[in-house]
Amino acid sequence: MQRMNLCTDIGASFFFTMRTTNPKWETGVGSVNVLEIRNLTKKFDDFIAVDNMSLNVREGEIFGFLGANGAGKSTTINMISSLLRITKGEIELLGKNIVKHSHFAKMNIGIVPQDLAIYEDMTAYENVKFFAGLYGLRGALLKERTEEALAFVGLGDKHKSLPKNFSGGMKRRLNIACAIAHRPKLIIMDEPTVGIDPHSRNYILNSVKQLNEMGCTIIYTSHYMEEVEEICTRIAIVDHGKIIAEGTKEQLKAIITDTKEIWIGVKTDLDLGASTLEELKQVQGVTSVRMEEQMIKIHSKAEVNNLGRILQQLIQDQVEIRTVEEQAPNLETVFLTLTGRNLRD
Amino acid sequence: MNIWNIAVKEFKSDLRDKRTLFLMLVFPIVLMLILGSALTNAFTSGLSVDGMKLLYKNEATAGELVQAWEGFAQAIGQEGVETTSVTEGADGVKEVKEDNATAYAVIRDSGIQFYGSSRHSIESNILQGMLTAFADQYNLAAAAYRTDPEAAGQILKQAGAQAGFVQETGLEADRKPGSMDYYALVMSTMIAFYAAMSASYLIRGERLRKTALRLSAAPLKKSELFLGKVIGNTLINVLCVMAVVLFSKFVFRADWGDHMGIVLLALLTEVILAISLGLAISFIFKESSSTAVLMIFAQVASFFGGAYFPLGELNGFMLAVANASPLYWINSGMMKVIYNGDVQAALPVIGLNVGIAAVLLVFSAITIRRREAL
Numbered sequence: 163m164q165r166m167n168l169c170t171d172i173g174a175s176f177f178f179t180m181r182t183t184n185p186k187w188e189t190g191v192g193s194v195n196v197l198e199i200r201n202l203t204k205k206f207d208d209f210i211a212v213d214n215m216s217l218n219v220r221e222g223e224i225f226g227f228l229g230a231n232g233a234g235k236s237t238t239i240n241m242i243s244s245l246l247r248i249t250k251g252e253i254e255l256l257g258k259n260i261v262k263h264s265h266f267a268k269m270n271i272g273i274v275p276q277d278l279a280i281y282e283d284m285t286a287y288e289n290v291k292f293f294a295g296l297y298g299l300r301g302a303l304l305k306e307r308t309e310e311a312l313a314f315v316g317l318g319d320k321h322k323s324l325p326k327n328f329s330g331g332m333k334r335r336l337n338i339a340c341a342i343a344h345r346p347k348l349i350i351m352d353e354p355t356v357g358i359d360p361h362s363r364n365y366i367l368n369s370v371k372q373l374n375e376m377g378c379t380i381i382y383t384s385h386y387m388e389e390v391e392e393i394c395t396r397i398a399i400v401d402h403g404k405i406i407a408e409g410t411k412e413q414l415k416a417i418i419t420d421t422k423e424i425w426i427g428v429k430t431d432l433d434l435g436a437s438t439l440e441e442l443k444q445v446q447g448v449t450s451v452r453m454e455e456q457m458i459k460i461h462s463k464a465e466v467n468n469l470g471r472i473l474q475q476l477i478q479d480q481v482e483i484r485t486v487e488e489q490a491p492n493l494e495t496v497f498l499t500l501t502g503r504n505l506r507d
Numbered sequence: 508m509n510i511w512n513i514a515v516k517e518f519k520s521d522l523r524d525k526r527t528l529f530l531m532l533v534f535p536i537v538l539m540l541i542l543g544s545a546l547t548n549a550f551t552s553g554l555s556v557d558g559m560k561l562l563y564k565n566e567a568t569a570g571e572l573v574q575a576w577e578g579f580a581q582a583i584g585q586e587g588v589e590t591t592s593v594t595e596g597a598d599g600v601k602e603v604k605e606d607n608a609t610a611y612a613v614i615r616d617s618g619i620q621f622y623g624s625s626r627h628s629i630e631s632n633i634l635q636g637m638l639t640a641f642a643d644q645y646n647l648a649a650a651a652y653r654t655d656p657e658a659a660g661q662i663l664k665q666a667g668a669q670a671g672f673v674q675e676t677g678l679e680a681d682r683k684p685g686s687m688d689y690y691a692l693v694m695s696t697m698i699a700f701y702a703a704m705s706a707s708y709l710i711r712g713e714r715l716r717k718t719a720l721r722l723s724a725a726p727l728k729k730s731e732l733f734l735g736k737v738i739g740n741t742l743i744n745v746l747c748v749m750a751v752v753l754f755s756k757f758v759f760r761a762d763w764g765d766h767m768g769i770v771l772l773a774l775l776t777e778v779i780l781a782i783s784l785g786l787a788i789s790f791i792f793k794e795s796s797s798t799a800v801l802m803i804f805a806q807v808a809s810f811f812g813g814a815y816f817p818l819g820e821l822n823g824f825m826l827a828v829a830n831a832s833p834l835y836w837i838n839s840g841m842m843k844v845i846y847n848g849d850v851q852a853a854l855p856v857i858g859l860n861v862g863i864a865a866v867l868l869v870f871s872a873i874t875i876r877r878r879e880a881l
Contacts, residue, residue: 243724247879268726277717283523284516295512296725340721 194221195254196348196379197242202251204237204403211237213403214251219348219381219396224374226394227383228497234403235383236276239350242381243273255348269297272346274338276353276383280325286312287321290339297344311343312336315369331362338369342378349373350381355389367393387494397493401501415491418499421449424460424469426476427485438479445471450498456484461498509727513735514742517709521743527705531747535694536754542694543687543759546816550686559630560589562599562608566615572645576614579641588634610634618642684762684846689817691761692845695752696837697814699777700805702744706785707797709736710881715794719881729875737782737868744778764845769853773844776860777837783867790874808832833860 197219204212212234219225229235240246253260260267280289291308315335355363398408442451447466580590593599599611609630613620623631713719755761789797812834829835843852
C-alpha cells in the first residue's frame with residue numbers, strides 16, 4: 163500500500179506532460195494509433211521469421227503479444243525497437259516511419275528486454291543514469307528522472323547498491339527502471355516477469371498497470387497466460403510469424419465457443435499409461451488430451467456430449483477419479499485451440 | 508556527448524574490474540621485480556677482478572733497473588696488486604701452483620721471467636700485461652740511453668711512477684640497460700599490448716551482457732558507441748601503463764632515458780594499436796575463440812619482443828617472425844631512444860603503430876556498421 167502511494171506521487175509528476183497534452187488518455191484507450199505495422203516481413207536467409215504481419219496498437223493500450231517460442235514475437239519486437247532491419251513492410255510510430263525517423267522512434271520507445279540488460283558492476287543509480295543519459299537527458303533533469311524511475315520500481319533506497327547483490331525480482335525492476343527514465347510513449351516489455359518470485363511479479367504487474375494509467379502505451383509479452391489475461395486490454399496471437407487472432411479477451415474467447423475444456427483430477431501417485439491418454443483421444447469429440455501434474459486436461463468439441471464416455475474409459479482403466487470440472491474458455495484454451503500447442507511449448 | 512558518456516562508463520567499469528587492474532598493474536610490476544632481480548648477472552657486462560698477488564725475485568744488478576722496478580711495484584700496489592718479494596730459499600713457482608699467489612716474476616738484467624696461475628688466467632694475464640708494459644718502457648729507456656741519457660732517465664722515472672697500467676675502455680659507446688632497466692621497458696610495452704585483451708571484449712561484452720540490445724534501442728549511433736569505447740579503453744590502459752612506468756622509474760630506479768615524452772608517446776600509440784587489434788580480432792573470430800587467438804598472438808609477440816628474456820641478434824626465419832611482433836619493433840626502437848638518445852628511432856615505431864591501428868580501426872568500424880545488431 164505504501165509503495166502504491168509512493169508511485170502515485172511520483173507518477174503524478176512523472177507523466178504529467180503526457181496527460182495534459184492528450185486528455186483522451188484520462189478515459190483509457192484512445193483512437194489514435196501509437197504503432198502501426200504494415201505487411202512486415204523478416205527473413206533470415208531462407209527462414210521467414212515474420213510473415214507479412216500487420217498490426218495496430220492504440221494509444222493507452224496494454225497490448226498483449228502472445229506466441230510460443232519461435233513464433234516471431236521477439237523478432238517483431240526487435241524490428242520495432244530498431245534492433246533488426248526490416249526485410250519488407252513498414253512500421254510507424256506516432257505516424258512516423260521508424261526507419262526514416264529512427265531518432266524520433268528511439269526517443270519514444272522504451273524497451274524492457276527479456277534478458278536482463280544491466281551492468282552488474284555499476285550501481286542501480288549509475289545504470290539508470292547511464293541509459294537515460296543516452297536519450298539526451300543532462301544535469302539536474304537527468305538526476306531527477308533517474309531518481310524518479312528508481313523510486314517508481316521501488317529501488318529508491320537501493321540506488322547505491324550493485325545489481326549483483328539484488329534478487330532476481332529486484333534486477334527485473336531495475337531492468338524496467340532503465341527503460342522508463344526517459345519517459346517513452348511506447349514501452350515494450352518482453353517477458354518482464356520471467357523467473358521471479360510471486361511478490362516481485364505482483365509488484366511488476368502493478369507497475370505496468372500504473373504506467374498505463376499514467377498514459378503509457380505498453381506492448382506486453384509473457385508466457386504466463388494469467389498475466390496477459392489480467393492486464394492486457396487487447397491481445398494478438400502470433401504463430402509461425404503471422405497474427406492468427408487479434409482482439410480483446412472477450413473477442414478471442416468468443417472465437418472458441420465451439421470448444422470446451424474438461425479437467426479431471428486423478429490420484430496423486432497415479433502413473434497414467436500412454437495408452438489411457440491415447441484411448442481418451444479416441445473418444446468422439448475430443449481434440450486434445452494432456453496430463454499436467456494430477457490433472458487430465460481434455461479439449462473437446464462443445465456440441466458433443468462425451469463426458470460420460472470419458473469417465474467410463476478412465477474407470478475401465480482403473481484410474482481413481484478425484485474431481486471433474488468443465489472449464490469456461492480462457493486465453494490458454496484459445497491459444498491451444500488456435501495454435502495446437504501450449505504457450506510454454 | 509554520447510561518446511563522452513560511453514567513454515566515462517567504460518573507464519569506470521574497467522577501473523572497478525579487479526582482474527583487469529591486477530593484470531595491468533600488479534602482474535607487470537611483480538614480473539619486473541622477479542625477472543629484474545633474478546637475471547641481474549645476465550645483464551652485467553663487467554668483471555670484478557681483485558686480490559691479485561704478484562711474487563717476485565729481483566736478481567737484477569743494474570741500478571737503474573732495480574730503481575725502476577721498485578717504482579713499478581709501488582705503482583701497481585696502488586692499483587690493488589699486492590707485490591711480495593720472495594724470501595731467500597722460497598720457491599715462487601711452487602707458491603703459484605699452491606694458489607698462494609697469482610703470478611711469480613723473476614727480474615734479471617737480461618729480462619723478466621713470468622709464471623702465471625692457470626687457475627686465475629684473467630688475473631695472471633692482467634699482471635703479464637703490466638709486466639710487459641714495464642719491460643717495454645725499460646727497453647725503450649735502454650735504447651734511448653745510447654743517444655740521449657737525459658731522456659732515458661725521464662722514461663725510467665715514468666716507468667716506475669706511472670699509474671693506470673690497465674685503462675678501462677668500453678667496447679661499446681652506447682649505454683646498456685641493467686636487468687631492471689630492461690624488464691621495466693619490456694614489461695611496460697608487454698602490458699600496453701595486453702590492452703588488446705580487454706579491447707576484444709568491448710563490443711562482445713555488450714552482447715554477452717545483453718546490454719547490446721538496450722544500447723541498440725537507444726538513440727545512439729554505432730559510431731558514437733565505437734568511439735566512446737575506444738576512447739574510454741585507451742584512457743584506462745594508458746593510465747595503467749603510465750603507473751607501471753612511473754613505479755619502475757621511482758621505486759625500481761629503472762632508467763627510462765632522457766626522452767620520457769617520446770617514450771610515453773610511443774607507448775600511447777602502442778595502446779591504440781593493441782586496442783584496434785583486439786577489436787578487429789573480436790570481429791573476425793567468433794566469440795570466445797577471439798580470446799584464444801589473442802592470447803596466443805600476445806604470447807608469441809611477447810616472446811619475440813624479448814619480453815621474457817633478451818633474444819640477442821636474430822637473423823633468417825627468426826628475424827622474419829620477430830619483425831611481425833609489434834613488441835619487437837617497439838622494444839628495439841625504445842632501446843635506441845632510451846640508451847642511444849636516438850629520438851629518431853621512435854618515429855618508425857610511432858608511424859607503424861598509428862598506421863596499422865588506423866587500418867584495423869577502419870576495418871572494425873566498417874564491420875560494426877554493416878552488422879545488423881551489435
